[in-house]
Amino acid sequence: MSLDPSRLAPMANAIRALSMDAVQAANSGHPGMPMGMADVAAVLWSKYLKFDPAAPHWPDRDRFVLSAGHGSMLIYSLLHLSGYAAPTMDNIRNFRQLGSPCAGHPENFLLDGVECTTGPLGQGVAMAVGMAIAERHLNAHFGDGLVDHRTWTVAGDGCLMEGINHEAIGIAGHLKLGHLNVLWDSNAITIDGGTDLSTCEDIPARYRATGWHVTECDGHDFADIDRALAEAYAETSRPTLVVCKTVIGKGAPNKQGTSATHGAPLGAEEIAAARAELGWDSPPFEVPEPILADWRSTGEAGAASHAQWQKRCDASPHKAEFLRRMAGDLPAGDEAAKAFAEWLGKSQNIASRKASELALEVLTPLLPEMIGGSADLTGSNNTKTKATGPLTAADYGGRYLYYGIREFGMAAAMNGMVLHGGVIPYGGTFLIFSDYCRNAVRLSALQQVRAIYVFTHDSIGLGEDGPTHQPVEQLMSLRLIPNLNVFRPCDVIETAECWNLALQHRDTPSVLALSRQNLPQLRNDGDMLSAKGAYRLRGASAARKVVLVATGSEVALAAEVADCLEAEGIGADVVSMPCAELFELQDQSYRADIFPADVLKVSIEAGSTLGWERYTGHDGINIGLNRFGASAPAEELFAKFGFTADAIVPKILNKINY
């Protein structure tokens, strides 16, 4: 459609009316942002955004990311008005109520058209960077005919203050992601008051310093918005920041421009005043037919574009492979299994990070959708393989990202890549620095995306770097995140199994916690025992009195302890538990068989013991580390902190003789 201000204004006001009415009905929510950005959104959706409401999963659609997720009524309004099947007007009436897909913040798993879950500030921008990387990468492999779209992001002052936005724009600027545009809702208001309470930053200058193109517009002047978006659209050699100068809560005559409109209902009186100000005389949750018709027409160009794309796709020799990747299906065949089977006859005494590298050397040539990377610890995380050349501004077809020292930005970008589709990202840092990206790992889990975190140096076994670098509480802490599989393999065989499992879980992200130090090979079967989460690695020889359960580097120690006990005539099972979450999914009889009621249970893990009582009970023994580590060679630390058979065996003997 043409950009006729006399038609755009009522369209924008429809967003304003729905937003203020829905927040009022819910008696909670954020009207200020959708009202402030309504004009910009109307122009974007009318002329620039490529979308087809009838086909929300169309691979070549533009991605629209509402990084300022609290303004969720903006996207709910847009999806409804432009003709998506959902949300319905009833859904919007039930904004923020149990069962409505119109949640307080937009959730990707509730509504098509919500490309990612936002609300934790700054992460939408960072996920958009990931989407834009995936787009350029797939474009490099499949060409303009199949992949040629934009990522548009709406971000607020809060998003742009969070540290993660700095990491994200650093990646985007370096990679010259010209198909990425951030529309900054610059209203100079935060919750506490004016932005001048806490910042005096020249944000455009900062973005320019990081390789971005910057333009600015009056966010309430349709022609000026159109000019700025056209400029952003035309600039394809750099990402663009569009500074949209807006008035928060625009249209609410007495409250606009103040933080009072940010996170609370306007109130009946102010809403009435806004209706008068905007000339909007429809009742709540009603949009006049001509305005709705204008909105419905915004998807027409996208539908036509989609039809043309479909023809190109049908004619493409790459159609099947492209659609396979976008669907997230793994390639057929068992080449990986064959390769891993060759390891069974060996006896490899290697670090699990090295085992992970060996597994990746097998997997990455077979799965072209895998994109690796590291937050500047490539050689330590062992994440780089021969098949994965650098992904750079000069070669988007590469498959390895040098994320820089940006753990949070990396993790969020990985989420964006998965959400875009067509790629499976894995990325590395030290396990301790999972703390830096923890909320993005949580968003992987909440968004149900297959992001794979390679977290190496997973205990005091990293040695001399000392307590700042030694994870203690991180393993158990990650296990607490719902819908996250935390794998801690004990040897080269389990590492291969865990990689397979991570790839097979399409809707669950994975952490691979890997050792710096060498671990002996303990398995010589190809039975994929890790799939059960925990299993009996060795059964007791003598009459069973003890079950030892351990993970990762402590499994070999558990076996050593078992040897000592058996030498005393005390039967001891050794249970390896590479993934507690998968074990919890097993049936009661399996779990009871692994942890029988009538024996002493002993957990051994070089980290927090809190949580291990689930398996050992009150009366078990928990060998672990409930303090910070220290700086020394690894073997000395294991001895100091009691991770030796000499230290553990007497504790067990003492307990069972009691």
Place this chain on the structure above:
Amino acid sequence: MSLDPSRLAPMANAIRALSMDAVQAANSGHPGMPMGMADVAAVLWSKYLKFDPAAPHWPDRDRFVLSAGHGSMLIYSLLHLSGYAAPTMDNIRNFRQLGSPCAGHPENFLLDGVECTTGPLGQGVAMAVGMAIAERHLNAHFGDGLVDHRTWTVAGDGCLMEGINHEAIGIAGHLKLGHLNVLWDSNAITIDGGTDLSTCEDIPARYRATGWHVTECDGHDFADIDRALAEAYAETSRPTLVVCKTVIGKGAPNKQGTSATHGAPLGAEEIAAARAELGWDSPPFEVPEPILADWRSTGEAGAASHAQWQKRCDASPHKAEFLRRMAGDLPAGDEAAKAFAEWLGKSQNIASRKASELALEVLTPLLPEMIGGSADLTGSNNTKTKATGPLTAADYGGRYLYYGIREFGMAAAMNGMVLHGGVIPYGGTFLIFSDYCRNAVRLSALQQVRAIYVFTHDSIGLGEDGPTHQPVEQLMSLRLIPNLNVFRPCDVIETAECWNLALQHRDTPSVLALSRQNLPQLRNDGDMLSAKGAYRLRGASAARKVVLVATGSEVALAAEVADCLEAEGIGADVVSMPCAELFELQDQSYRADIFPADVLKVSIEAGSTLGWERYTGHDGINIGLNRFGASAPAEELFAKFGFTADAIVPKILNKINY
């Protein structure tokens, strides 16, 4: 001393020699950074840094922060050479060995002169910002005579890529912290290779955009370094970034300028070549007497300055109060206890965040050292009190910081403030966003500082904002961090007790997890029961069959469940556990009395259940939430997820009738 290059060069080479020899002896460590920054450090310590090796705790010393903590041999060399009592040369010989204070990364609790623990990148810069805030704040209250010093920070490329550095410089620029200087070791090398692998940012432009003064020098030209540091010293209206162009590993002729010098020993051959290159013919761990004498003289000016300061201090009418604050002693008197005692007769049904505000209204006038703040959630965190006016560039004497949307920057700044001394910071955000600042909370614990985190909206009780904003795993996850007290008070009385306890624990940071929703007052005694961590709030009336343990908002629910059980003739204790960590410190008989062996134990907490088995055993019941929440009004969510007596009582009856 005067800046004579012919004397500075050997001084710098002493750092280089010690660094490469210590790393070689340890067979691990980071020689590149200390060798690259040796020249800058020699100038800084010789002419600009105000310090007295004989009095490392002298309040008016300059603070030196090695944000690039991996270069720890730089600070160990500097402390040893300039005459601090430790580290000794033997300590340095034992770099990175068990028991040496020369740990892999510098630890504030091991060595005087190490102002903060660094290694997790970017946080040193952010802590330096906190130190600089504390300095200006105390200056405003006590004047130039007692407080007038600088904070000097050495940061690497990694520090400046991390998102937290962006948050930190935003705070510093806004507050115009002219006594803060960051010396950027700009060597263009990261672990993965050249910085051009991952960034093309114009860092000086970014700092300028954030309100900083920027100057640059050749980091190997003493005169140029001197000029740049003089410029930084003279600029007191803005913080200064000094770009020090350096060569990593400077002096190692074959490896300098490459990432090979970053994190590994140079090797015997390259060390021999470096000795030749530097003209350094002393054996390892020996420094020629004239060079050592020059180094020892660097502290002379500081010692004189210290003596003058001591005279001013002795003459000051504020001496006692200043020294009290710097020592971290709380004021004498029990005014707070009296004020809290007035609450006992009431029956206040208020949110614990509101109770926290009431407590702060009592405490902040009595403790002038308390500095509040929030990451842009002041009204929600209830952190602002009448006594705490804004701390701004125009009024450093204020006591409330608008940190902006910068949770990580806030937490790290709080650490820096405590480490500086003289203030007790508390800062607020939503509990969910503890994820954003988690590693800084960990560093509070590791560094043993009294930072107090006010984390509100502590469960699904926050309601409509939905799963991105609802903490589930955060409570238990924070409990996993060693040396951190996680308080979750159940009512207004416990909230006051927990605030008292948080203030009393000088070497342990605290989290106060507080509700959004109202909670009934359950206590009317002034017995400080929270000090035991957990206690019997109500004993069973009928014969005891059940112990219900709960925290925070679920304690009232536990009491309701107990009422239902008692109505059935089943005796049930109600245990409130406001702080699991303090409970763990009680003796065995107390703990066994609270959780007796022969009854059913039931935990109720609106968060992860993993970990509660420690108290309930295998055969207890854990009422909790092991999935993400949802968007709806709070009461509906509690019902949906089973947090009602109607849902819980049948589970208990079923279990005990079994």
